[in-house]
Amino acid sequence: MVDNPPAGLHGSVVDRLGMLITSGAVGAGEVLRIEQLEDRFGVSRSVVREAIRVLESMGMVTSRRRVGITVAERVRWNLFDPQIIGWRLDGAGRDEQLRSLGELRRGLEPVAAALAARRATPAQCGALTGAVMEMAVHGRSGDLESYLTADVLFHRTLLEASGNEMMAALGGVVAAVLAGRTHHHLMPAHPEPAAIRWHAEVAQAVQAGDADAAERAMRDIVDEATRAMLDAGDETWNDET
Amino acid sequence: MVDNPPAGLHGSVVDRLGMLITSGAVGAGEVLRIEQLEDRFGVSRSVVREAIRVLESMGMVTSRRRVGITVAERVRWNLFDPQIIGWRLDGAGRDEQLRSLGELRRGLEPVAAALAARRATPAQCGALTGAVMEMAVHGRSGDLESYLTADVLFHRTLLEASGNEMMAALGGVVAAVLAGRTHHHLMPAHPEPAAIRWHAEVAQAVQAGDADAAERAMRDIVDEATRAMLDAGDETWNDET
DNA sequence: CGAAAGCGAAAAAGCATATCTTTATGCAAG
DNA sequence: CTTGCATAAAGATATGCTTTTTCGCTTTCG
Numbered sequence: 001m002v003d004n005p006p007a008g009l010h011g012s013v014v015d016r017l018g019m020l021i022t023s024g025a026v027g028a029g030e031v032l033r034i035e036q037l038e039d040r041f042g043v044s045r046s047v048v049r050e051a052i053r054v055l056e057s058m059g060m061v062t063s064r065r066r067v068g069i070t071v072a073e074r075v076r077w078n079l080f081d082p083q084i085i086g087w088r089l090d091g092a093g094r095d096e097q098l099r100s101l102g103e104l105r106r107g108l109e110p111v112a113a114a115l116a117a118r119r120a121t122p123a124q125c126g127a128l129t130g131a132v133m134e135m136a137v138h139g140r141s142g143d144l145e146s147y148l149t150a151d152v153l154f155h156r157t158l159l160e161a162s163g164n165e166m167m168a169a170l171g172g173v174v175a176a177v178l179a180g181r182t183h184h185h186l187m188p189a190h191p192e193p194a195a196i197r198w199h200a201e202v203a204q205a206v207q208a209g210d211a212d213a214a215e216r217a218m219r220d221i222v223d224e225a226t227r228a229m230l231d232a233g234d235e236t237w238n239d240e241t
Numbered sequence: 242m243v244d245n246p247p248a249g250l251h252g253s254v255v256d257r258l259g260m261l262i263t264s265g266a267v268g269a270g271e272v273l274r275i276e277q278l279e280d281r282f283g284v285s286r287s288v289v290r291e292a293i294r295v296l297e298s299m300g301m302v303t304s305r306r307r308v309g310i311t312v313a314e315r316v317r318w319n320l321f322d323p324q325i326i327g328w329r330l331d332g333a334g335r336d337e338q339l340r341s342l343g344e345l346r347r348g349l350e351p352v353a354a355a356l357a358a359r360r361a362t363p364a365q366c367g368a369l370t371g372a373v374m375e376m377a378v379h380g381r382s383g384d385l386e387s388y389l390t391a392d393v394l395f396h397r398t399l400l401e402a403s404g405n406e407m408m409a410a411l412g413g414v415v416a417a418v419l420a421g422r423t424h425h426h427l428m429p430a431h432p433e434p435a436a437i438r439w440h441a442e443v444a445q446a447v448q449a450g451d452a453d454a455a456e457r458a459m460r461d462i463v464d465e466a467t468r469a470m471l472d473a474g475d476e477t478w479n480d481e482t
Numbered sequence: 483c484g485a486a487a488g489c490g491a492a493a494a495a496g497c498a499t500a501t502c503t504t505t506a507t508g509c510a511a512g
Numbered sequence: 513c514t515t516g517c518a519t520a521a522a523g524a525t526a527t528g529c530t531t532t533t534t535c536g537c538t539t540t541c542g
Contacts, residue, residue, distance in 0.1 A: 010294060014298070046287055046290075049287070049291060050290060050291050050294045051294075053251060053291045053292075053294055053295050054294050054295055054297075054298040056295075057255070057295045057298060057299070057322075057324070058298070074406070075406075075409070075410075077410075078321070078322060078323065078410070079406055079407045079410040080319070080321035080322075080407065080410065081298075081319060081321075081322070082319065083298070096406070099405075100405050100406050100407045100408075101407070103352060103356060103403075103405050103407075103408070104349070104405070104407055104408070106352055107348040107349040107350075107351065107352035107353070108345070108348040108349065109348075110348065111344060111347055111348035112348070115344060162344075164340075164341050164344050164345070165315070165316075165320055165337070165341055166320045166321065166341045166342070166345055167341075167344070167345070168316070169316075169318075169319070169320040169321065
Protein backbone atom coordinates (compact mmCIF):
# COMPACT_ATOMS: atom_id res chain seq x y z
CA MET A 1 0.00 0.00 0.00
CA VAL A 2 2.58 2.51 0.98
CA ASP A 3 5.66 0.98 2.64
CA ASN A 4 5.25 -2.63 1.83
CA PRO A 5 8.63 -4.39 2.07
CA PRO A 6 8.44 -5.94 5.53
CA ALA A 7 12.18 -5.68 6.01
CA GLY A 8 13.88 -8.53 7.74
CA LEU A 9 12.99 -12.07 8.51
CA HIS A 10 11.11 -11.13 11.62
CA GLY A 11 9.12 -8.53 9.74
CA SER A 12 8.03 -11.14 7.29
CA VAL A 13 6.85 -13.36 10.12
CA VAL A 14 4.92 -10.49 11.64
CA ASP A 15 3.34 -9.84 8.30
CA ARG A 16 2.35 -13.41 7.60
CA LEU A 17 1.13 -14.20 11.07
CA GLY A 18 -0.65 -10.89 11.31
CA MET A 19 -2.51 -11.65 8.11
CA LEU A 20 -3.47 -15.08 9.35
CA ILE A 21 -4.89 -13.59 12.49
CA THR A 22 -6.77 -10.70 10.91
CA SER A 23 -8.16 -13.06 8.30
CA GLY A 24 -9.46 -15.29 11.03
CA ALA A 25 -7.45 -18.25 9.75
CA VAL A 26 -6.16 -18.53 13.28
CA GLY A 27 -8.88 -17.40 15.60
CA ALA A 28 -9.07 -15.69 18.96
CA GLY A 29 -8.33 -17.96 21.87
CA GLU A 30 -6.22 -20.27 19.77
CA VAL A 31 -2.87 -20.98 21.32
CA LEU A 32 0.38 -21.20 19.39
CA ARG A 33 3.74 -22.37 20.59
CA ILE A 34 7.08 -20.93 19.71
CA GLU A 35 8.51 -24.20 18.52
CA GLN A 36 5.55 -24.77 16.28
CA LEU A 37 5.95 -21.31 14.76
CA GLU A 38 9.65 -21.96 14.33
CA ASP A 39 9.12 -24.64 11.78
CA ARG A 40 5.89 -23.27 10.40
CA PHE A 41 7.88 -20.28 9.18
CA GLY A 42 11.28 -21.90 9.02
CA VAL A 43 13.03 -19.39 11.24
CA SER A 44 14.89 -19.54 14.50
CA ARG A 45 13.53 -19.02 17.93
CA SER A 46 14.82 -15.51 18.35
CA VAL A 47 13.13 -14.37 15.18
CA VAL A 48 9.85 -15.87 16.29
CA ARG A 49 10.14 -14.18 19.64
CA GLU A 50 10.84 -10.82 18.09
CA ALA A 51 7.81 -11.21 15.88
CA ILE A 52 5.68 -12.21 18.83
CA ARG A 53 6.83 -9.15 20.72
CA VAL A 54 5.58 -6.79 18.07
CA LEU A 55 2.32 -8.65 17.62
CA GLU A 56 2.01 -8.46 21.36
CA SER A 57 2.51 -4.72 21.36
CA MET A 58 -0.25 -4.49 18.79
CA GLY A 59 -2.52 -6.29 21.20
CA MET A 60 -3.03 -9.21 18.85
CA VAL A 61 -1.50 -11.89 21.03
CA THR A 62 -0.49 -12.40 24.61
CA SER A 63 2.34 -14.58 25.69
CA ARG A 64 2.39 -16.44 28.97
CA ARG A 65 4.79 -18.92 30.39
CA ARG A 66 3.88 -22.52 30.47
CA VAL A 67 0.84 -21.94 28.33
CA GLY A 68 1.96 -20.45 25.04
CA ILE A 69 0.96 -17.61 22.80
CA THR A 70 -2.75 -17.01 22.74
CA VAL A 71 -4.25 -14.84 20.09
CA ALA A 72 -6.39 -12.12 21.56
CA GLU A 73 -9.93 -11.18 20.68
CA ARG A 74 -10.38 -8.30 18.35
CA VAL A 75 -11.46 -5.75 20.91
CA ARG A 76 -7.96 -5.87 22.36
CA TRP A 77 -6.22 -5.00 19.12
CA ASN A 78 -4.81 -1.55 18.41
CA LEU A 79 -7.11 -1.01 15.49
CA PHE A 80 -5.29 2.19 14.63
CA ASP A 81 -2.05 0.45 13.92
CA PRO A 82 -1.31 1.11 10.26
CA GLN A 83 -0.20 -2.43 9.73
CA ILE A 84 -3.41 -3.88 11.08
CA ILE A 85 -5.41 -1.46 9.00
CA GLY A 86 -3.46 -2.58 5.98
CA TRP A 87 -4.07 -6.24 6.64
CA ARG A 88 -7.75 -5.79 7.11
CA LEU A 89 -7.96 -3.54 4.10
CA ASP A 90 -6.76 -6.14 1.67
CA GLY A 91 -8.23 -9.28 3.03
CA ALA A 92 -11.15 -10.35 5.08
CA GLY A 93 -12.87 -7.55 6.92
CA ARG A 94 -12.26 -5.07 4.18
CA ASP A 95 -15.86 -3.95 4.13
CA GLU A 96 -16.01 -3.56 7.86
CA GLN A 97 -12.72 -1.70 7.81
CA LEU A 98 -13.83 0.65 5.09
CA ARG A 99 -17.05 1.35 6.91
CA SER A 100 -15.23 2.12 10.14
CA LEU A 101 -12.79 4.39 8.42
CA GLY A 102 -15.52 6.10 6.50
CA GLU A 103 -17.37 6.93 9.69
CA LEU A 104 -14.15 8.12 11.25
CA ARG A 105 -13.49 10.41 8.35
CA ARG A 106 -16.97 11.79 8.65
CA GLY A 107 -16.11 12.95 12.12
CA LEU A 108 -12.53 13.98 11.69
CA GLU A 109 -12.06 15.62 8.38
CA PRO A 110 -14.64 18.38 8.84
CA VAL A 111 -13.03 19.29 12.13
CA ALA A 112 -9.65 19.13 10.50
CA ALA A 113 -10.88 21.50 7.83
CA ALA A 114 -12.16 23.93 10.42
CA LEU A 115 -8.86 23.85 12.23
CA ALA A 116 -6.96 24.26 9.01
CA ALA A 117 -8.95 27.36 8.25
CA ARG A 118 -7.41 28.89 11.34
CA ARG A 119 -3.92 27.45 11.08
CA ALA A 120 -2.96 26.68 7.51
CA THR A 121 0.18 28.36 6.26
CA PRO A 122 0.13 30.16 2.92
CA ALA A 123 2.19 27.35 1.43
CA GLN A 124 -0.38 24.82 2.53
CA CYS A 125 -3.17 26.91 1.07
CA GLY A 126 -1.29 26.94 -2.19
CA ALA A 127 -0.82 23.19 -2.12
CA LEU A 128 -4.51 22.77 -1.46
CA THR A 129 -5.69 24.83 -4.41
CA GLY A 130 -3.02 23.24 -6.57
CA ALA A 131 -4.34 19.80 -5.69
CA VAL A 132 -7.87 20.88 -6.51
CA MET A 133 -6.79 22.07 -9.92
CA GLU A 134 -5.12 18.74 -10.57
CA MET A 135 -8.27 16.98 -9.53
CA ALA A 136 -10.35 19.06 -11.89
CA VAL A 137 -8.07 18.36 -14.83
CA HIS A 138 -7.79 14.62 -14.36
CA GLY A 139 -11.38 14.26 -13.27
CA ARG A 140 -12.50 15.69 -16.57
CA SER A 141 -10.13 13.53 -18.59
CA GLY A 142 -11.15 10.42 -16.70
CA ASP A 143 -7.61 9.59 -15.59
CA LEU A 144 -8.60 8.02 -12.30
CA GLU A 145 -5.07 7.24 -11.21
CA SER A 146 -3.88 10.81 -11.46
CA TYR A 147 -7.11 11.98 -9.94
CA LEU A 148 -6.44 9.71 -7.01
CA THR A 149 -2.96 11.10 -6.55
CA ALA A 150 -4.28 14.64 -6.42
CA ASP A 151 -7.12 13.65 -4.13
CA VAL A 152 -4.72 12.00 -1.70
CA LEU A 153 -2.47 15.02 -1.79
CA PHE A 154 -5.42 17.25 -0.99
CA HIS A 155 -6.56 15.31 2.02
CA ARG A 156 -3.05 14.74 3.33
CA THR A 157 -2.27 18.42 3.07
CA LEU A 158 -5.47 19.37 4.76
CA LEU A 159 -4.90 17.00 7.64
CA GLU A 160 -1.41 18.35 8.08
CA ALA A 161 -2.67 21.89 7.89
CA SER A 162 -5.02 21.16 10.75
CA GLY A 163 -2.04 21.59 13.01
CA ASN A 164 -3.09 18.49 14.88
CA GLU A 165 -0.43 15.83 14.95
CA MET A 166 -2.83 12.98 15.43
CA MET A 167 -5.01 14.01 12.55
CA ALA A 168 -1.94 14.35 10.41
CA ALA A 169 -0.98 10.86 11.46
CA LEU A 170 -4.16 9.59 9.86
CA GLY A 171 -3.06 10.88 6.49
CA GLY A 172 -1.71 7.49 5.59
CA VAL A 173 -4.87 5.58 6.28
CA VAL A 174 -7.05 8.14 4.57
CA ALA A 175 -4.80 7.72 1.58
CA ALA A 176 -5.27 3.98 1.86
CA VAL A 177 -9.03 4.40 1.93
CA LEU A 178 -9.05 6.58 -1.14
CA ALA A 179 -6.74 4.22 -2.95
CA GLY A 180 -8.81 1.23 -1.95
CA ARG A 181 -11.92 2.96 -3.13
CA THR A 182 -10.68 3.49 -6.65
CA HIS A 183 -8.71 0.28 -6.95
CA HIS A 184 -11.67 -1.80 -5.94
CA HIS A 185 -13.95 0.03 -8.29
CA LEU A 186 -16.08 1.53 -5.59
CA MET A 187 -16.03 4.77 -7.49
CA PRO A 188 -17.83 6.02 -10.60
CA ALA A 189 -15.77 6.10 -13.77
CA HIS A 190 -15.96 9.86 -13.76
CA PRO A 191 -15.73 11.56 -10.38
CA GLU A 192 -18.76 13.49 -9.29
CA PRO A 193 -18.32 17.09 -10.50
CA ALA A 194 -19.91 18.21 -7.27
CA ALA A 195 -17.11 16.56 -5.35
CA ILE A 196 -14.52 18.61 -7.13
CA ARG A 197 -16.53 21.73 -6.52
CA TRP A 198 -16.69 20.96 -2.82
CA HIS A 199 -12.97 20.40 -2.68
CA ALA A 200 -12.54 23.81 -4.23
CA GLU A 201 -14.86 25.28 -1.65
CA VAL A 202 -12.83 23.78 1.14
CA ALA A 203 -9.61 25.14 -0.27
CA GLN A 204 -11.14 28.56 -0.67
CA ALA A 205 -12.67 28.61 2.79
CA VAL A 206 -9.40 27.54 4.34
CA GLN A 207 -7.59 30.29 2.55
CA ALA A 208 -10.22 32.79 3.65
CA GLY A 209 -10.01 31.55 7.21
CA ASP A 210 -13.69 30.69 7.24
CA ALA A 211 -13.80 27.72 9.56
CA ASP A 212 -17.53 27.13 9.33
CA ALA A 213 -17.60 27.08 5.56
CA ALA A 214 -14.62 24.79 5.43
CA GLU A 215 -16.23 22.42 7.86
CA ARG A 216 -19.48 22.36 5.97
CA ALA A 217 -17.92 21.80 2.57
CA MET A 218 -15.75 19.04 3.93
CA ARG A 219 -18.75 17.39 5.45
CA ASP A 220 -20.37 17.44 2.04
CA ILE A 221 -17.34 15.73 0.57
CA VAL A 222 -17.21 12.84 2.94
CA ASP A 223 -20.97 12.42 3.03
CA GLU A 224 -20.99 12.12 -0.72
CA ALA A 225 -18.04 9.76 -0.60
CA THR A 226 -19.65 7.34 1.80
CA ARG A 227 -22.92 7.50 -0.05
CA ALA A 228 -21.25 6.79 -3.37
CA MET A 229 -19.27 3.97 -1.87
CA LEU A 230 -22.33 2.33 -0.44
CA ASP A 231 -24.13 2.60 -3.77
CA ALA A 232 -21.26 1.11 -5.71
CA GLY A 233 -20.74 -1.48 -3.02
CA ASP A 234 -24.23 -2.80 -3.57
CA GLU A 235 -23.57 -3.50 -7.23
CA THR A 236 -19.93 -4.54 -7.27
CA TRP A 237 -20.51 -7.06 -4.62
CA ASN A 238 -17.98 -9.83 -4.82
CA ASP A 239 -14.78 -8.30 -6.08
CA GLU A 240 -11.86 -10.09 -4.56
CA THR A 241 -8.39 -8.66 -4.39
CA MET B 242 -2.87 4.63 33.60
CA VAL B 243 -4.75 1.48 32.92
CA ASP B 244 -2.48 -1.52 32.35
CA ASN B 245 0.76 -0.30 33.76
CA PRO B 246 2.98 -3.25 34.69
CA PRO B 247 5.17 -3.56 31.59
CA ALA B 248 5.54 -7.30 31.95
CA GLY B 249 8.88 -8.78 31.14
CA LEU B 250 12.34 -7.44 30.93
CA HIS B 251 11.94 -6.35 27.37
CA GLY B 252 8.75 -4.53 28.21
CA SER B 253 10.54 -2.55 30.80
CA VAL B 254 13.17 -1.56 28.28
CA VAL B 255 10.49 -0.51 25.83
CA ASP B 256 8.90 1.56 28.52
CA ARG B 257 12.05 3.27 29.67
CA LEU B 258 13.47 3.91 26.25
CA GLY B 259 10.09 5.01 24.95
CA MET B 260 9.83 7.54 27.71
CA LEU B 261 13.29 8.83 26.99
CA ILE B 262 12.38 9.33 23.38
CA THR B 263 8.99 10.93 23.89
CA SER B 264 10.46 13.21 26.51
CA GLY B 265 13.08 14.33 24.06
CA ALA B 266 15.91 13.16 26.31
CA VAL B 267 17.17 11.28 23.30
CA GLY B 268 16.26 13.24 20.24
CA ALA B 269 15.36 12.45 16.67
CA GLY B 270 18.31 11.57 14.50
CA GLU B 271 20.34 10.37 17.42
CA VAL B 272 21.82 6.96 16.86
CA LEU B 273 22.04 4.23 19.47
CA ARG B 274 23.84 0.95 19.32
CA ILE B 275 22.67 -2.37 20.65
CA GLU B 276 25.76 -2.95 22.72
CA GLN B 277 25.42 0.45 24.29
CA LEU B 278 21.79 -0.22 25.20
CA GLU B 279 22.78 -3.60 26.59
CA ASP B 280 24.72 -2.10 29.41
CA ARG B 281 22.67 1.05 29.71
CA PHE B 282 19.76 -1.15 30.76
CA GLY B 283 21.73 -4.11 32.01
CA VAL B 284 20.03 -6.69 29.84
CA SER B 285 21.12 -9.09 27.19
CA ARG B 286 21.29 -8.59 23.50
CA SER B 287 18.12 -10.44 22.63
CA VAL B 288 16.11 -8.45 25.11
CA VAL B 289 17.39 -5.24 23.62
CA ARG B 290 16.61 -6.47 20.16
CA GLU B 291 13.08 -7.42 21.11
CA ALA B 292 12.54 -4.00 22.61
CA ILE B 293 13.91 -2.36 19.50
CA ARG B 294 11.57 -4.37 17.35
CA VAL B 295 8.61 -3.09 19.30
CA LEU B 296 9.77 0.50 19.19
CA GLU B 297 10.40 0.02 15.50
CA SER B 298 6.86 -1.14 14.91
CA MET B 299 5.69 1.99 16.66
CA GLY B 300 7.68 4.02 14.19
CA MET B 301 9.88 5.50 16.86
CA VAL B 302 13.18 4.08 15.67
CA THR B 303 14.63 2.52 12.58
CA SER B 304 17.37 -0.05 12.63
CA ARG B 305 19.92 -0.35 9.85
CA ARG B 306 22.98 -2.47 9.51
CA ARG B 307 26.34 -0.95 9.91
CA VAL B 308 24.83 2.26 11.17
CA GLY B 309 22.78 1.47 14.27
CA ILE B 310 19.42 2.37 15.65
CA THR B 311 18.34 5.87 14.74
CA VAL B 312 15.44 7.44 16.53
CA ALA B 313 12.87 8.73 14.11
CA GLU B 314 11.30 12.15 13.94
CA ARG B 315 7.92 12.53 15.50
CA VAL B 316 5.91 12.60 12.31
CA ARG B 317 6.84 8.97 11.75
CA TRP B 318 5.47 7.79 15.06
CA ASN B 319 2.17 5.95 15.39
CA LEU B 320 0.65 8.62 17.53
CA PHE B 321 -2.40 6.45 18.13
CA ASP B 322 -0.45 3.79 19.91
CA PRO B 323 -1.83 3.69 23.45
CA GLN B 324 1.62 3.35 24.91
CA ILE B 325 2.89 6.44 23.15
CA ILE B 326 -0.20 8.34 24.19
CA GLY B 327 0.45 7.26 27.74
CA TRP B 328 4.06 8.38 27.70
CA ARG B 329 3.20 11.75 26.30
CA LEU B 330 0.29 12.15 28.66
CA ASP B 331 2.40 11.94 31.77
CA GLY B 332 5.55 13.64 30.72
CA ALA B 333 6.68 16.29 28.34
CA GLY B 334 4.20 17.08 25.63
CA ARG B 335 1.23 16.58 27.87
CA ASP B 336 -0.35 19.83 26.85
CA GLU B 337 0.12 19.17 23.19
CA GLN B 338 -1.26 15.68 23.65
CA LEU B 339 -4.31 16.88 25.50
CA ARG B 340 -4.98 19.49 22.88
CA SER B 341 -4.72 16.95 20.08
CA LEU B 342 -6.98 14.53 21.83
CA GLY B 343 -9.46 17.23 22.65
CA GLU B 344 -9.75 18.22 19.03
CA LEU B 345 -10.09 14.59 18.07
CA ARG B 346 -12.91 14.14 20.53
CA ARG B 347 -14.63 17.16 19.13
CA GLY B 348 -14.76 15.41 15.79
CA LEU B 349 -15.40 11.88 16.85
CA GLU B 350 -17.72 11.79 19.76
CA PRO B 351 -20.59 13.69 18.16
CA VAL B 352 -20.49 11.30 15.23
CA ALA B 353 -20.27 8.39 17.61
CA ALA B 354 -23.36 9.71 19.38
CA ALA B 355 -25.23 9.96 16.11
CA LEU B 356 -24.29 6.43 15.20
CA ALA B 357 -25.20 5.18 18.63
CA ALA B 358 -28.64 6.68 18.24
CA ARG B 359 -29.16 4.29 15.37
CA ARG B 360 -27.37 1.26 16.74
CA ALA B 361 -27.36 1.20 20.51
CA THR B 362 -28.85 -1.87 22.12
CA PRO B 363 -31.38 -1.48 24.89
CA ALA B 364 -28.77 -2.64 27.38
CA GLN B 365 -26.41 0.07 26.24
CA CYS B 366 -29.14 2.67 26.52
CA GLY B 367 -29.70 1.52 30.05
CA ALA B 368 -26.02 1.74 30.87
CA LEU B 369 -25.97 5.23 29.45
CA THR B 370 -28.80 6.56 31.53
CA GLY B 371 -27.43 4.76 34.55
CA ALA B 372 -24.09 6.47 34.11
CA VAL B 373 -25.81 9.82 33.81
CA MET B 374 -27.63 9.26 37.07
CA GLU B 375 -24.37 8.38 38.77
CA MET B 376 -22.84 11.54 37.38
CA ALA B 377 -25.71 13.63 38.70
CA VAL B 378 -25.45 12.17 42.17
CA HIS B 379 -21.69 12.49 42.57
CA GLY B 380 -21.54 15.78 40.75
CA ARG B 381 -23.86 17.27 43.32
CA SER B 382 -21.98 15.78 46.23
CA GLY B 383 -18.65 16.94 44.84
CA ASP B 384 -17.12 13.48 44.81
CA LEU B 385 -14.94 14.07 41.79
CA GLU B 386 -13.47 10.60 41.75
CA SER B 387 -16.79 8.83 41.54
CA TYR B 388 -17.99 11.42 39.09
CA LEU B 389 -15.00 10.60 36.93
CA THR B 390 -15.77 6.90 37.03
CA ALA B 391 -19.31 7.49 35.87
CA ASP B 392 -18.18 9.94 33.22
CA VAL B 393 -15.69 7.46 31.84
CA LEU B 394 -18.32 4.76 31.82
CA PHE B 395 -20.66 7.01 29.93
CA HIS B 396 -18.23 7.85 27.19
CA ARG B 397 -16.91 4.32 26.90
CA THR B 398 -20.40 2.94 26.57
CA LEU B 399 -21.32 5.50 24.02
CA LEU B 400 -18.26 4.81 21.90
CA GLU B 401 -19.00 1.12 22.03
CA ALA B 402 -22.63 1.71 21.20
CA SER B 403 -21.54 3.53 18.07
CA GLY B 404 -21.00 0.13 16.55
CA ASN B 405 -17.73 1.32 15.14
CA GLU B 406 -14.79 -0.75 16.25
CA MET B 407 -12.26 1.99 15.80
CA MET B 408 -14.22 4.47 17.83
CA ALA B 409 -14.66 1.87 20.51
CA ALA B 410 -10.91 1.38 20.45
CA LEU B 411 -10.51 5.00 21.47
CA GLY B 412 -12.40 4.42 24.68
CA GLY B 413 -9.17 3.90 26.53
CA VAL B 414 -7.60 7.15 25.51
CA VAL B 415 -10.77 9.13 26.10
CA ALA B 416 -10.77 7.65 29.57
CA ALA B 417 -7.18 8.72 29.95
CA VAL B 418 -8.06 12.24 28.89
CA LEU B 419 -10.91 12.49 31.34
CA ALA B 420 -8.77 11.07 34.11
CA GLY B 421 -5.93 13.42 33.28
CA ARG B 422 -8.31 16.32 33.30
CA THR B 423 -9.50 15.74 36.83
CA HIS B 424 -6.23 14.51 38.25
CA HIS B 425 -4.37 17.51 36.97
CA HIS B 426 -7.01 19.83 38.30
CA LEU B 427 -8.08 21.07 34.91
CA MET B 428 -11.66 20.82 36.11
CA PRO B 429 -13.83 22.94 38.36
CA ALA B 430 -14.41 21.60 41.86
CA HIS B 431 -18.05 21.11 41.02
CA PRO B 432 -18.84 19.89 37.54
CA GLU B 433 -20.85 22.22 35.38
CA PRO B 434 -24.54 21.38 35.87
CA ALA B 435 -25.03 22.05 32.20
CA ALA B 436 -22.59 19.27 31.40
CA ILE B 437 -24.67 16.78 33.28
CA ARG B 438 -27.78 18.01 31.57
CA TRP B 439 -26.16 17.54 28.17
CA HIS B 440 -25.11 14.04 29.06
CA ALA B 441 -28.70 13.32 29.93
CA GLU B 442 -29.83 14.75 26.63
CA VAL B 443 -27.42 12.51 24.77
CA ALA B 444 -28.65 9.45 26.60
CA GLN B 445 -32.22 10.37 25.92
CA ALA B 446 -31.65 11.15 22.27
CA VAL B 447 -29.81 7.87 21.80
CA GLN B 448 -32.65 6.00 23.37
CA ALA B 449 -35.14 7.83 21.19
CA GLY B 450 -33.06 7.14 18.12
CA ASP B 451 -32.71 10.83 17.38
CA ALA B 452 -29.30 11.01 15.76
CA ASP B 453 -29.28 14.75 15.21
CA ALA B 454 -30.16 15.60 18.77
CA ALA B 455 -27.58 13.16 20.10
CA GLU B 456 -24.93 14.65 17.88
CA ARG B 457 -25.77 18.18 18.92
CA ALA B 458 -25.85 17.48 22.61
CA MET B 459 -22.58 15.61 22.42
CA ARG B 460 -21.03 18.50 20.59
CA ASP B 461 -22.09 20.73 23.43
CA ILE B 462 -20.42 18.43 25.90
CA VAL B 463 -17.03 18.34 24.26
CA ASP B 464 -17.11 22.02 23.37
CA GLU B 465 -17.72 22.86 26.99
CA ALA B 466 -15.03 20.42 28.06
CA THR B 467 -12.34 21.92 25.88
CA ARG B 468 -13.38 25.42 26.84
CA ALA B 469 -13.28 24.61 30.52
CA MET B 470 -9.94 22.92 30.16
CA LEU B 471 -8.43 25.88 28.39
CA ASP B 472 -9.73 28.23 31.05
CA ALA B 473 -8.40 26.16 33.90
CA GLY B 474 -5.19 25.58 32.03
CA ASP B 475 -4.50 29.29 32.03
CA GLU B 476 -4.66 29.48 35.79
CA THR B 477 -3.22 26.17 36.92
CA TRP B 478 -0.19 26.63 34.82
CA ASN B 479 2.71 24.68 36.16
CA ASP B 480 1.39 21.62 37.84
CA GLU B 481 3.86 18.79 37.47
CA THR B 482 2.92 15.16 37.67
C1' DC C 483 47.08 15.92 -11.96
C1' DG C 484 42.39 15.06 -10.66
C1' DA C 485 38.29 12.53 -10.50
C1' DA C 486 35.70 8.50 -10.87
C1' DA C 487 35.43 3.79 -10.37
C1' DG C 488 36.49 -0.37 -8.16
C1' DC C 489 38.06 -3.09 -4.41
C1' DG C 490 38.69 -4.57 0.26
C1' DA C 491 38.25 -4.35 5.16
C1' DA C 492 35.76 -3.51 9.17
C1' DA C 493 31.67 -2.34 11.82
C1' DA C 494 27.27 -3.08 13.07
C1' DA C 495 22.99 -5.42 12.92
C1' DG C 496 20.73 -9.92 11.51
C1' DC C 497 20.28 -14.64 12.45
C1' DA C 498 20.99 -19.28 14.57
C1' DT C 499 21.85 -22.32 18.38
C1' DA C 500 22.70 -24.00 22.81
C1' DT C 501 21.92 -23.64 27.67
C1' DC C 502 20.10 -22.11 31.83
C1' DT C 503 16.24 -19.89 34.60
C1' DT C 504 11.65 -18.95 35.91
C1' DT C 505 6.98 -19.72 36.42
C1' DA C 506 2.61 -21.61 35.92
C1' DT C 507 -0.10 -25.61 35.65
C1' DG C 508 -1.69 -30.12 36.39
C1' DC C 509 -1.53 -34.14 39.01
C1' DA C 510 -0.82 -36.80 42.88
C1' DA C 511 -0.35 -37.66 47.60
C1' DG C 512 -1.41 -36.48 52.15
C1' DC D 513 -9.07 -29.44 50.17
C1' DT D 514 -4.47 -28.32 50.54
C1' DT D 515 0.27 -29.04 49.73
C1' DG D 516 3.93 -30.12 47.07
C1' DC D 517 6.40 -31.74 43.23
C1' DA D 518 7.32 -32.74 38.31
C1' DT D 519 7.19 -30.81 33.99
C1' DA D 520 6.26 -27.99 30.09
C1' DA D 521 6.70 -23.81 28.08
C1' DA D 522 8.34 -19.19 27.68
C1' DG D 523 12.02 -15.93 29.45
C1' DA D 524 16.75 -14.75 29.40
C1' DT D 525 21.70 -15.09 28.39
C1' DA D 526 25.81 -16.16 25.89
C1' DT D 527 28.18 -16.88 21.76
C1' DG D 528 29.34 -17.55 17.13
C1' DC D 529 28.50 -17.00 12.31
C1' DT D 530 26.39 -14.24 8.29
C1' DT D 531 25.17 -10.29 5.72
C1' DT D 532 24.98 -5.82 4.51
C1' DT D 533 26.69 -1.29 4.25
C1' DT D 534 29.86 2.23 4.54
C1' DC D 535 34.30 4.12 4.37
C1' DG D 536 38.86 4.53 2.88
C1' DC D 537 42.32 3.34 -0.22
C1' DT D 538 44.04 2.31 -4.55
C1' DT D 539 43.92 2.06 -9.30
C1' DT D 540 42.75 3.60 -13.67
C1' DC D 541 41.15 6.64 -16.99
C1' DG D 542 40.23 11.27 -18.67
